[in-house]
Amino acid sequence: MTKLTSPPAAFQVLNEIGIIEQLSRHQLERHLPGGLKVSQFGVLNHLIRLGGAWNPLRLAAAFQVTKGAMTNTLKRLEKRGLVLISNDPDDGRGKLVVISEAGWETHTQCIKNLKPLLASLSSEISAEEFTTILPILEKIRKHLDNTRS
Numbered sequence: 001m002t003k004l005t006s007p008p009a010a011f012q013v014l015n016e017i018g019i020i021e022q023l024s025r026h027q028l029e030r031h032l033p034g035g036l037k038v039s040q041f042g043v044l045n046h047l048i049r050l051g052g053a054w055n056p057l058r059l060a061a062a063f064q065v066t067k068g069a070m071t072n073t074l075k076r077l078e079k080r081g082l083v084l085i086s087n088d089p090d091d092g093r094g095k096l097v098v099i100s101e102a103g104w105e106t107h108t109q110c111i112k113n114l115k116p117l118l119a120s121l122s123s124e125i126s127a128e129e130f131t132t133i134l135p136i137l138e139k140i141r142k143h144l145d146n147t148r149s
Contacts, residue, residue, distance in 0.1 A: 013140070031113035033106065036080075039063075039073050044082060044099060044107045053096040055088060064148070082106055 007015075029038055046062060047054065054062075060070035074097055077083040082103035088094035099107075122130075 017137075017140070027117050028110075028114070031110065031117070033109055033113065036106065036110070037073075037076075040077055040082070041107070041110055043070075043073055043077060044103050044110075047083070047097070047099040048104070048107055053098045055091075055094050055096055059097065077103070080106075 006012075025038055028041065032038070032041055042063065043059065046059070056070050056074055057067055059074070060067045063070065074083060074085060078085050080102075082100055084098050084100050085095050086098075088096045
């Protein structure tokens with residue numbers, strides 16, 4: 001068997017990001033209130049981060065899931081009062097989703113629940129280091145988002 005050389009740096013970075021995603025997802029799951037799922041929190045976070053009204057198909061594309069999976073997530077969020085779903089005035093059959101006040105409050109509570117984890121992380125990594133790496137991570141995200149199929 002031939003020994004492989006070290007993988008390219010780009011692969012190593014993506015590998016680290018993947019591991020960080022797994023570890024942070026586990027931590028997030030432990031801090032979500034009352035049965036909220038990571039996928040549901042992700043939708044709330046997306047709606048807060050980008051704002052506006054989104055149709056379910058656009059949300060499904062953003063999360064790279066089927067429309068059926070997104071519809072299920074949205075129904076669960078709506079049942080909890082965390083999003084508002086209304087008819088799209090431009091498309092008689094379409095729907096639009098916006099975050100509700102309760103959704104904002106739940107998102108805020110989730111972030112508060114993460115404060116001990118964030119404080120622990122901040123004791124190891126300085127604000128300057130976070131500020132330095134953020135534009136690089138954004139650049140990676142934007143590239144991957146722009147080149148996905």
